[in-house]
Amino acid sequence: MAEDESQKSRFDLFLEAAKNTAITSGHKITTLTQVIDHSFKATEMSRWMDISSTGAGFGGRFHRVFHGHDFVSNFPEVVKRFGLKKALTQYPFEIFKDASTPDGVPLPGMQTPAKNNVITPKQAGTWGSQNLGKALGGAAAIYGSYSLYKNAENGDLVRPSVAILATVGVVTKVTAGVVTANPVILASGVADVAIMTKNKEHVKIAFNEISVAVVAQGERVKEKLLPDGLAALTNYNLRLFDSE
Numbered sequence: 001m002a003e004d005e006s007q008k009s010r011f012d013l014f015l016e017a018a019k020n021t022a023i024t025s026g027h028k029i030t031t032l033t034q035v036i037d038h039s040f041k042a043t044e045m046s047r048w049m050d051i052s053s054t055g056a057g058f059g060g061r062f063h064r065v066f067h068g069h070d071f072v073s074n075f076p077e078v079v080k081r082f083g084l085k086k087a088l089t090q091y092p093f094e095i096f097k098d099a100s101t102p103d104g105v106p107l108p109g110m111q112t113p114a115k116n117n118v119i120t121p122k123q124a125g126t127w128g129s130q131n132l133g134k135a136l137g138g139a140a141a142i143y144g145s146y147s148l149y150k151n152a153e154n155g156d157l158v159r160p161s162v163a164i165l166a167t168v169g170v171v172t173k174v175t176a177g178v179v180t181a182n183p184v185i186l187a188s189g190v191a192d193v194a195i196m197t198k199n200k201e202h203v204k205i206a207f208n209e210i211s212v213a214v215v216a217q218g219e220r221v222k223e224k225l226l227p228d229g230l231a232a233l234t235n236y237n238l239r240l241f242d243s244e
Contacts, residue, residue, distance in 0.1 A: 104131030138184030
């Protein structure tokens, strides 16, 4: 039974490491996946998607937030220009190709606030956009929040290992969410804080147990650093000092 529990703990640790790697580094996968976009020639539809919002030439880095790439905002126009069949087949594929690149595509509905200057192009192109890597990190974060919820539901947050991993997960998500401008990861971190706050009594028990273990380990270390020989030498030096 103890061996099964040990194997489960090792698997949980491996799973946590894999999840945190996806959360912190998932966005970097687009340096590889952008080959998908580069493997296909431009089409009439993709050229239309890339024109600037004024219709004159091509936009800058954040041109995608203004025209063609917001699926919800542009779907009716795509149907009108290219027909329903292409709107349901080719258009999603064009979106997927662009999502494979580092700049990604705007979240549904993001084009309207960007065009109306409610948010800046940079905000829409970073916090308001997703690529395949950011989506992977977001999915890993959501899975982590679900796992934490189940652990809390089962009362497992009293276990020191679970409490430590949960704390590391919160720090990882909040940091990665801000650094990579990923609202999904950041929201997942906030959800984890809420879960741990709701179960704070269990978390306290876990960290109290950790504190007791740390103190006990410290005492054992002191005993090793001061063996009988060193203690005897210290006493001898004290006697010499007293004799003087």
